[in-house]
Amino acid sequence: MPRGARKPSPTVHGIDLGTTYSCLAQVDGSGAAQVVPLLDGTATLPSVVLFVGPDDYVTGERARVLARAQPEDVCTLVKRRMGDSTWRFVSHGRSWSAPAVSSLVLRALVSETSFSAAGPVQDVVITVPAYFGDEERRATRLAGEYAGLTVLDVINEPTAAALAYGFARLDGGGPDGSPEEVALVYDLGGGTVDVAVVELADRRLAVVSTDGDHELGGADWDEKLAVHLSRAFLAAHPDAEDPLDDSAGGQALVLAAERAKRELSARDGVVVPVEHDGRRTDVPVTRAEFERLTAGLLDRTVELTRAAVAAARARGVDRIDRVLLVGGSTRMPAVAARLTAELGVPAEVHDPDLAVAKGAAVYGRKKQLERLLTDDLVTRGALRPGLDLEYAAPADVDAACARLGDAVGLTAAQVRRTVEIQVLNTVSRGFGVLALDRFGEPATVFLVHRDDRLPVAVRRSFGTVHDDQRVVTIRVVEQGGGAESPRPEDAKLIAEASIEDIPPGYPAGTEIQVVLRMGFDGILELTALHEGLTDRPLTVRVETGAAPSQADVARERAQVGRVRHRQD
Ligand code: AMP
Secondary structure, eight states, rough: OOOHHHHHHOOOEEEEOOOEEEEEEEETTTTTTEEEOOTSOSEEOOEEEEETTTTEEHHHHHHHHTTOOOGGGOOOOGGGTTOOOOEEETTTEEEHHHHHHHHHHHHHHHHHTTSSSOOOOOOOEEEEEEEEEEOHHHHHHHHHTTTTTTTEEEEEHHHHHHTTTTTTTTTTTOTTTOOOOEEEEEOSSOEEEEEEEEEEEEEEEEEEEEEEEOSSSHHHHHHHHHHHHHHHHHHHHHTTGGGGGSSHHHHHHHHHHHHHHHHHSSSEEEEEEEEEEEEEEEEEEEEEHHHHTTTTHHHHHHHHHHHHHHHHHHTTTTOOOEEEEESSSGHHHHHHHHHHHHHHHHHSSSSSSTTTHHHHHHHHHHHHHHHHHHHHHTTSSSSSSTTOGGEEEEHHHHHHHHHHHHHHHHHHHHHHHHHHHHHEEOOOOEEEEEEEOOOSEEEEEEOOOOOSSSSSSEEEEEEOOOOOOOEEEEEEEESSSSOOSSSSGGGGEEEEEOOOOTTTTTTTTTTEEEEEOOOTTTTEEEEETTTTTTOEEEEEESSSOOOOOOHHHHHHHHHHHHHOOOOO
């Protein structure tokens, strides 16, 4: 574990930087993860930024209200732009990248929670969707940096949810540690659905497979109900205008539908008053009716769930022990009932809006204890500065866990179990090389695939194409779309290098051995070795994902530093 000279801050906070809402959590004195409330007492901040001038912005609910008067100055759903280096939001003559806008959400979240937080919010763990690639993850880290935070790690949302649901069982378990467990995390929010299979083996949490639809969420349930309400209204008033044909009327109807939907999560029936065009009808809706109307939507999420389960099975993970529900829309009772029936395991729903932030706080706690433990061992001369905990003698680590446990109110075993949690990342896109297929046509050969666990190293042999071939050019490519495709035009070329000055005399088909490695940091290294030139391997290192230039980063950091968050 690399250590800086800086004194560590006492608490590492967890942040769910969400598409529609953001939330900050910490682990309290009793070891439980708690969401830190905002100034108005609510738990989540709408991820909305409204620029009220070149140097002033507001966020959250206020931004939403003011947005009606200044729609062109409001930025919403910025998470969907993370990783898109060309996207800018322009307002009051200033242009903002996605990390810069996100940093304003983070700054507001930190300033609003700082009164209730246990100590300053400085060191944080931020969550990202499991499908985020390197560019999106880097953009998230950058957002944290712009906000003046130290981002200790970026972890996957389903893994965080699994931690919040006590998946890693930090309170003990058997003497040999926890057995392996597999959870399916089903996250249905307002605008997206994400399904992930997460495996816990000896406190190592890893995403095995993911699936999802980023155009399907609670808003689609609202829309179905709104259409039903408008039909009922028109049946009662055939000569009236359809409320959905009018923008204000349509908006009001969708809002009424959303309210009714929430009520139907708690009750068997509601009566929705629909007023439009000077007429009014009370439309009774039962939960059963609502469920029939929206069954097709739920079916679609079940299809995605089946795909994630099948992908996990293809990777040798063929059982689901727990089903964890995340996201506000999983409050609809039909979701748990359907998933329980589908998977044969009772679906658990608990704090669905807050689980991700809480899990990030649990992981933050691990980071914090790890650091305190390392400091203790280094101070006592039991560990050389800069080395990982594994390099200390087990007896010294045991003693340090007991000391630290006494200081923070945990047992030595709890400290040990917490620091031993490992959250593993996976490859988010396939990587490979361009080669000629057996018909002599160029094709992409993928060596590293999406969801492969990091670090990975893959070896593959290719043959030269011509007799006396003097130069072999290696083209490293990244998967372009959502799925791997052999067509070269679907891939993104990320590096190109050649083995040159090959002496004559080697026939076509001479072996070129290629090794592709990817580390925890997402850095890709390719080595290519010509059969006759084993003393001259060609090595290419690629930092996957485009990094913004130093100048851009400095300019944006200054711009973010200048702008004021208005709470008045
Ligand atoms: P999230 O993005 O996770 O905050 O989820 C927001 C979505 O959850 C919105 O579509 C809400 O309408 C929906 N939601 C929140 N509470 C409930 C509830 N009690 N019943 C049904 N849907 C809900």
